[in-house]
Amino acid sequence: MPRLLLLLALLTPICGLALYLAPYARSQDVPFKLYSLFATTFDRKPTHSPDVGLLFEAGAREFRRKIVAVGDLHGDMPNAQTVLEMAGVVDSGGHWTGDVDLFVQTGDIIDRGDDTIKLYHWMDQLRDEAQAAGGMVLSHLGNHEWMNVIGMSSLYVFPSEIKTFGSIAKRQKMLSSGSIGKSWAANYTVTSRVPLHPALGPPNTDYDPALARSPLSHAALSFVHGGLAPSYPDLTPFPSRINALGHSLLHKLQARDPPPPHPPHPYPGLPEDATPSEHRLYATDGPLWYRGWAVDPEAEVCAKVDEVLEKTGTRRMVMGHTPDFERIVSRCGGKIVIIDTGICHAYGGVLSALSIDYTLTPTSERGWREREVVTAVYKHRREILADDVRELQGDFSMN
Ligand SMILES: *[C@@H]1O[C@H](CO)[C@@H](O)[C@H](O)[C@H]1NC(C)=O
Numbered sequence: 313m314p315r316l317l318l319l320l321a322l323l324t325p326i327c328g329l330a331l332y333l334a335p336y337a338r339s340q341d342v343p344f345k346l347y348s349l350f351a352t353t354f355d356r357k358p359t360h361s362p363d364v365g366l367l368f369e370a371g372a373r374e375f376r377r378k379i380v381a382v383g384d385l386h387g388d389m390p391n392a393q394t395v396l397e398m399a400g401v402v403d404s405g406g407h408w409t410g411d412v413d414l415f416v417q418t419g420d421i422i423d424r425g426d427d428t429i430k431l432y433h434w435m436d437q438l439r440d441e442a443q444a445a446g447g448m449v450l451s452h453l454g455n456h457e458w459m460n461v462i463g464m465s466s467l468y469v470f471p472s473e474i475k476t477f478g479s480i481a482k483r484q485k486m487l488s489s490g491s492i493g494k495s496w497a498a499n500y501t502v503t504s505r506v507p508l509h510p511a512l513g514p515p516n517t518d519y520d521p522a523l524a525r526s527p528l529s530h531a532a533l534s535f536v537h538g539g540l541a542p543s544y545p546d547l548t549p550f551p552s553r554i555n556a557l558g559h560s561l562l563h564k565l566q567a568r569d570p571p572p573p574h575p576p577h578p579y580p581g582l583p584e585d586a587t588p589s590e591h592r593l594y595a596t597d598g599p600l601w602y603r604g605w606a607v608d609p610e611a612e613v614c615a616k617v618d619e620v621l622e623k624t625g626t627r628r629m630v631m632g633h634t635p636d637f638e639r640i641v642s643r644c645g646g647k648i649v650i651i652d653t654g655i656c657h658a659y660g661g662v663l664s665a666l667s668i669d670y671t672l673t674p675t676s677e678r679g680w681r682e683r684e685v686v687t688a689v690y691k692h693r694r695e696i697l698a699d700d701v702r703e704l705q706g707d708f709s710m711n
Pocket of ligand 1 (some may be wrong): 364436443495498
């Protein structure tokens with residue numbers, strides 16, 4: 313027994329160091345063995361350190377992570393507040409509760425309602441509050457954000473919304489060089505890969521096919537506004553390839569002189585120096601506009617979905633864009649989840665949020681049980697869309 317104690321005393325600083333470094337390391341740099349050694353050896357203490365807090369919760373050896381996602385908000389602050397509150401992301405004052413590890417919004421915050429400015433600023437506030445509490449907000453640009461930065465500012469926008477900016481010109485300025493445009497450039501992406509487990513690295517770590525033999529290699533979700541089409545040529549490396557295209561295209565759009573609003577002026581289109589890949593990003597089959605996962609027949613969709621999940625290193629794809637006004641739509645056993653339910657009053661859909669509750673629990677010295685519960689949260693009811701349990705044998709070093 314004294315030998316065991318000696319071993320523990322020696323391991324303590326090593327494991328502490330591993331825990332400290334884990335959030336900074338990319339997944340391939342973190343040996344799974346090191347992580348599992350820590351996980352099986354020590355009781356975790358609750359921590360408020362931002363990086364570590366995201367990875368570990370109080371309560372011995374079980375790991376938990378809670379992700380909440382919300383679809384198209386389209387300028388409706390009161391409904392957005394209701395939705396985030398009922399999903400536990402914010403309190404009644406609109407502040408981050410800390411009960412959720414990651415909050416994801418899949419784009420289309422703008423247009424159809426008058427609260428565009430308020431909503432973007434609120435998302436920025438939540439991003440800061442989340443960061444301070446060890447959580448994270450992941451924001452995405454939808455086709456409506458892109459349409460506006462391209463210059464289609466009067467096609468979908470209500471005159472009352474334009475008034476909140478002052479004028480169309482002021483609105484365009486705020487979406488390019490102003491506070492909203494700066495926030496888009498710094499903190500919004502086209503897509504995300506969100507890990508269920510920290511062994512995969514921080515959010516938006518690229519999927520590395522060399523790690524495919526690890527049982528946790530695909531323990532992640534993708535989020536995007538429209539959809540990741542099987543035919544889309546720029547899927548990999550996921551998600552950095554798509555997000556690099558989004559970043560460069562947004563920069564070109566924000567840097568050009570704002571074109572006169574369309575209509576009545578002609579459709580300005582993408583900048584002249586946009587590359588073919590940037591055009592594909594914004595095309596019908598690109599991640600911002602694709603609707604195939606929502607509208608194609610079940611057999612067709614389910615025959616194609618695994619290929620995309622495989623390539624992107626994920627188990628599920630979550631998207632907005634194609635509304636169902638009654639419910640969150642789950643297809644192919646929850647591999648595809650469509651979360652646009654027309655939350656904005658202009659659509660009169662149902663108020664909804666998606667909750668993903670992940671746990672990894674030790675069952676024996678070398679055995680672990682993974683559980684993912686995917687729940688549609690509505691105002692007065694909840695519906696479990698998937699409850700998947702996997703048994704993992706061995707430790708995390710089995711790759
Ligand atoms: C991006 O988010 C970070 C973290 O919350 C924040 O500190 C920063 O100010 C944001 N950047 C912009 C331009 O909004």
